[in-house]
Amino acid sequence: xSESDRPRHFIQQIIDEDxxxxxxxxxxxxxxxxxxxxxxxxxxxxxxxxxxxxLLNYGLAEEFGGRFNLRFDDTNPTRExxxxxxxxxxxxRWLGARWPGMRDDDxxxxxxxxxxxxxxxxxxxxxxxxxxxxxVCDQTAAEIRExxxxxxxxxxxxxxxxRPIEExxxxxxxMRRGEFPDGSRTLRARxxxxxxxxxxxxxxxxxxxxxxxxxxxxxxxxxPMYDWAHGLEDSIxxxxxxxxxxxxxxxxxxxxxxxxxxxxxxxxxxxxPWGRRIHHPQQIEFARLxxxxxxxxxxxxxxxxxxxxxxxxxxxxxxxxxGLRRRGCPPEALRELCARAGxxxxxxxxxxxxxxxxxxxxxxxVAPRAMAVLRPVRVVIExxxxxxxxxxxxxxDAVNNPEDPAAGSRKVPFCGELFIEQEDFAEVxxxxxxxxxxxxxxxxxxxxxxxxxxxxxxxxxxxxxxxCTYDPATRGGDAPDGRKVxxxxxxxxxxxxxxxxxxxxxxxxxxxxxxxxxxxxPEPLGATAADADAARAEAWLARxxxxxxxxxxxxxxEPMLAEAPIGAVVQFERLGYFCVDPDxxxxxxxxxxxxxxxxNRTVSLKDSWGRQQAKA
RNA sequence: UGGGGAUUAGUGUAACGGUAGCACGACUGACUCUGGAUCAGUUAGUCUAGGUUCAAAUCCUAGAUCCCCAGCCA
Numbered sequence: 001x002s003e004s005d006r007p008r009h010f011i012q013q014i015i016d017e018d019x020x021x022x023x024x025x026x027x028x029x030x031x032x033x034x035x036x037x038x039x040x041x042x043x044x045x046x047x048x049x050x051x052x053x054x055l056l057n058y059g060l061a062e063e064f065g066g067r068f069n070l071r072f073d074d075t076n077p078t079r080e081x082x083x084x085x086x087x088x089x090x091x092x093r094w095l096g097a098r099w100p101g102m103r104d105d106d107x108x109x110x111x112x113x114x115x116x117x118x119x120x121x122x123x124x125x126x127x128x129x130x131x132x133x134x135x136v137c138d139q140t141a142a143e144i145r146e147x148x149x150x151x152x153x154x155x156x157x158x159x160x161x162x163r164p165i166e167e168x169x170x171x172x173x174x175m176r177r178g179e180f181p182d183g184s185r186t187l188r189a190r191x192x193x194x195x196x197x198x199x200x201x202x203x204x205x206x207x208x209x210x211x212x213x214x215x216x217x218x219x220x221x222x223x224p225m226y227d228w229a230h231g232l233e234d235s236i237x238x239x240x241x242x243x244x245x246x247x248x249x250x251x252x253x254x255x256x257x258x259x260x261x262x263x264x265x266x267x268x269x270x271x272x273p274w275g276r277r278i279h280h281p282q283q284i285e286f287a288r289l290x291x292x293x294x295x296x297x298x299x300x301x302x303x304x305x306x307x308x309x310x311x312x313x314x315x316x317x318x319x320x321x322x323g324l325r326r327r328g329c330p331p332e333a334l335r336e337l338c339a340r341a342g343x344x345x346x347x348x349x350x351x352x353x354x355x356x357x358x359x360x361x362x363x364x365x366v367a368p369r370a371m372a373v374l375r376p377v378r379v380v381i382e383x384x385x386x387x388x389x390x391x392x393x394x395x396x397d398a399v400n401n402p403e404d405p406a407a408g409s410r411k412v413p414f415c416g417e418l419f420i421e422q423e424d425f426a427e428v429x430x431x432x433x434x435x436x437x438x439x440x441x442x443x444x445x446x447x448x449x450x451x452x453x454x455x456x457x458x459x460x461x462x463x464x465x466x467x468c469t470y471d472p473a474t475r476g477g478d479a480p481d482g483r484k485v486x487x488x489x490x491x492x493x494x495x496x497x498x499x500x501x502x503x504x505x506x507x508x509x510x511x512x513x514x515x516x517x518x519x520x521x522p523e524p525l526g527a528t529a530a531d532a533d534a535a536r537a538e539a540w541l542a543r544x545x546x547x548x549x550x551x552x553x554x555x556x557x558e559p560m561l562a563e564a565p566i567g568a569v570v571q572f573e574r575l576g577y578f579c580v581d582p583d584x585x586x587x588x589x590x591x592x593x594x595x596x597x598x599x600n601r602t603v604s605l606k607d608s609w610g611r612q613q614a615k616a
Numbered sequence: 617u618g619g620g621g622a623u624u625a626g627u628g629u630a631a632c633g634g635u636a637g638c639a640c641g642a643c644u645g646a647c648u649c650u651g652g653a654u655c656a657g658u659u660a661g662u663c664u665a666g667g668u669u670c671a672a673a674u675c676c677u678a679g680a681u682c683c684c685c686a687g688c689c690a
Contacts (some may be wrong), residue, residue: 007630152618196619207688226690342629477649488649574650609651
């Protein structure tokens with residue numbers, strides 16, 4: 001579906017209307033101004049849920065000829081780290097977003113940081129103190145909590161609420177200069193301790209934190225809270241549409257209150273004591289992406305990493321962008337997924353099948369085909385020597401991508417000994433089994449028709465070798481006499497095959513909603529309340545799929561793959577899409593053999609035979 | 617219990633007083649040198665109860681259910 005005939009979601013409709021009324025003015029080129037941003041906190045790795053936000057924000061800027069900022073919301077030095085900054089920039093770039101000042105030779109060029117606005121925010125805070133809209137509070141965290149009241153009971157004013165302005169000014173300045181220990185005082189907005197919206201009960205604007213900031217060093221020891229900082233960051237950057245997720249809906253009145261409080265007494269032309277009015281962005285909330293068969297919270301993903309339940313943030317089973325990238329998921333598929341999942345205020349769960357469909361759909365068009373045998377069984381062509389030298393190699397033409405004629409073709413070697421897939425043979429075929437069985441004829445893809453004549457087993461009855469004859473007249477795969485076969489198998493020449501490791505992935509969890517409350521599980525007997533809480537909180541861990549990773553050490557792949565670069569994506573015919581994992585050795589140029597190759601299965605092909613079998 | 621949101625096939629999303637549509641999934645069948653892809657078809661829905669209207673998913677009233685908010689996190 002093209003972008004233009006997709007239904008317009010509610011945010012696009014809001015922007016259409018804004019543009020119609022000229023609400024945000026125009027860029028120098030005359031186009032109505034649309035300016036969005038993605039504002040991550042650098043305290044973890046990005047996941048597929050963030051991709052929706054990035055793509056939504058970037059997509060709107062692109063669609064309307066506007067701008068998109070990547071801005072770190074780095075207001076809490078105790079949780080943030082440069083490592084996360086770097087990974088986030090890498091992921092946002094990988095998704096294809098572009099921002100002003102972006103450069104290829106410097107990944108961080110043009111990236112913005114909330115911490116660069118700390119001085120401006122501080123000055124505005126001083127202004128609110130002067131206007132009687134903010135005060136320094138000496139209550140402890142526990143007292144603030146107690147005085148805040150509850151969902152149903154109003155709060156009580158802090159005893160410091162009516163401190164004289166001059167005293168507030170002095171104290172706030174000394175807070176900044178580092179005279180007071182962490183937690184001893186805060187700067188709070190003076191709003192309404194009886195508001196039914198808890199966020200308006202004199203929220204904290206600044207807390208004292210003597211900690212080095214990853215960019216500001218020791219310059220600051222007071223740090224702004226999210227609610228105070230976030231709207232101001234958007235205002236400073238001239239963001240028109242501050243798009244965020246649903247849980248911030250109830251913060252919007254506060255976000256608006258702060259801007260209004262700053263603009264109180266300010267004028268459009270800057271005349272008067274307070275100067276020019278500041279820009280007031282519109283916050284719009286949408287439902288974040290959630291997918292079944294996985295978890296999305298940073299806390300839970302971190303726990304999986306910490307406990308070693310996955311190999312790291314970029315484990316291909318993780319819903320992180322780095323994990324998806326390593327898994328071989330193309331960014332195009334993520335874009336398509338987000339476009340299809342839509343943008344709305346309903347908090348639904350998208351089925352992971354939609355992601356898999358988007359991945360297959362894209363890879364089907366672009367992935368070169370190759371042949372690989374995951375669980376090999378040896379086939380001996382009994383009559384191979386009757387038609388030429390026993391050790392000859394027959395190089396056959398194979399199409400690289402039937403969906404893309406421009407992809408051309410390649411040569412694959414065929415010999416008297418081959419590997420085929422164990423599950424492509426049955427000594428006694430079940431109903432509707434069209435593959436190889438004694439007496440049956442099948443086609444080897446791009447090669448010959450072969451007929452099974454016998455089976456060799458070892459002492460314990462395991463099949464060791466399949467004996468077959470080939471029909472030399474069927475070279476390329478078609479019989480001159482027009483006879484048809486029901487099945488085509490993939491194969492690899494024993495002599496040319498490259499032994500490789502293949503990692504098969506399934507859903508991380510074996511239940512669609514791992515985070516669901518577990519009503520059936522009995523409370524652990526004799527446990528304390530805290531233990532029971534912990535047990536409940538981690539019940540989702542028990543739903544991890546023990547089969548989410550299957551490692552095959554001795555798959556056999558066709559020789560063409562010897563030089564495949566890290567990250568290369570291929571379709572193993574009849575099996576699925578695979579990519580070369582970074583655990584592989586780098587391609588060695590001329591070398592043949594000896595290179596350690598590891599493939600990740602990105603996603604299997606749809607398998608109607610497998611499904612039929614599973615049901616039976 | 618206060619406040620803020622949400623509710624349309626299994627899932628997600630359109631329809632903005634005028635034919636409830638699309639996609640994914642599932643199921644049939646056709647075709648096929650990938651049991652893939654493709655093509656054709658089937659399946660299945662407006663949270664409930666009233667009301668307004670020629671006409672209601674849409675407007676009104678009442679209710680139900682679910683989510684979010686009581687960090688010096690974001």
